[in-house]
Amino acid sequence: MIHKLEMFIAVAREGHFGRAAESLGITQPTLSTGIKQLEEMLGVQLIFRGHRYGGLTPEGQRALIWARQLVGDARAFRQEMRTARHGLTGHVRLAVIPTALTWAAALSARFSQVHPNLEFTILSRTSAEILTMLENLEIDAGISYLDNEPLGRVTTVPIYAERYTLVCRSDHALADRDRLAWADLAGCRLCLLTPDMQNRRIINQNFMEAGVEPEARVESNSTVVLVAHVLQGDWVTILPADMARFLSAGTDLRIVALQEQRAAPSVGLVAPYREPHTLVTRGPW
Known part of the structure; x- marks a missing residue:
């Protein structure tokens, strides 16, 4: 079920069956079969399609919200169980506003000292792209502005004020x-x-x-x-x-x-809202 939900999220993210299959490392027929099986399991059509992707149906738009939550929770659950047995390992994906890249390097180095088996991928992105990537489960967390523009339902951890x-x-x-x-x-x-x-x-x-x-x-x-x-x-x-x-x-x-003529913008960690908090948001930031 979770694997098929990941297929569905990939199609919604890419807006194209071929690109979605490529992003998952599977063939397009395998992807199409997985989506059809998911639709049969749920009893609704999720995607308009003819010769190509035609967008999400109204049911698909509602299902996407649940799919992201379920897949995110499943990934966090697997990570918690691995950590309980082997300590914190795996791959942390961060997207960072360009002006915070030096902070990202310092924080990932600090995190690695505490958890030496972690690997990091750090990408430079705009604040809007960071929120989209969080929503699509493409990253585990971002470093972005916290108080200048709407963030939506996320967990935030302030790090510094930008002067x-x-x-x-x-x-x-x-x-x-x-x-x-x-x-x-x-x-x-x-x-x-x-x-x-x-x-x-x-x-x-x-x-x-x-x-x-x-x-x-x-x-x-x-x-x-x-x-x-x-x-x-x-x-x-x-x-x-x-x-x-x-x-x-x-x-x-x-x-x-x-000279400061307005409050210094707050920059910090942004992660999908989840209870209990994930290890990324509980880390030594």
């Missing part, structure tokens, strides 16, 4: 300042994360409250690309303090604190 700095070359006009107001950045040639990133939306809010229209001459979904541009020319970028220190280490770049 912003300007990163510029040592010969830039603002490099020798101890602290800057957001209004001081008017007219600067900015490199910023792309608008689909929640970090960019937060930065835009800070500029708006300072009465400044930011001039983003370069946009990227990579903080490395932003800092590389700062090194190459008269650009500047805005990064959280920890990420700024990491990417500027060993360079001639300057980091200047920005």
Whole structure:
């Protein structure tokens, strides 16, 4: 039953029978047979289909909610039983907002010290993608913003508050300042994360409250690309303090604190809501 529910979730996630089968490592006929058997067991049609996937039926949409919960609980149950016998082992899948990647490395290293048999996959994703991946059971947890945009029904564990700095070359006009107001950045040639990133939306809010229209001459979904541009020319970028220190280490770049004009965004662990809590959310974060 659980295996067939996983097939159903994969089809709903991929919107395509071939891609769903590939993601599960099975053939498409095996997948189609499993879905048909699940429909027979439940007594309802779950998927509209002719020559191709046609979406979920109303019954399928309701079933998907239960399928995700049942499969998630089954995975957590298996992990709890393995842990009771062998200690915490297995593979933890994390999706992390780009500005929190240094924190993800520090936290996974700390977790590995306590549980050396764990393996980690850490992916860089937007906050919206993290919530979708959690919903589709593609990851075990995420590290994302906790209080700026709706999260839905999840378990959260705060880790740090994101405080912003300007990163510029040592010969830039603002490099020798101890602290800057957001209004001081008017007219600067900015490199910023792309608008689909929640970090960019937060930065835009800070500029708006300072009465400044930011001039983003370069946009990227990579903080490395932003800092590389700062090194190459008269650009500047805005990064959280920890990420700024990491990417500027060993360079001639300057980091200047920005005055806080609104509450610092809270960043932390986000995981599917489950009682009892899973070992991931109980870990040494």
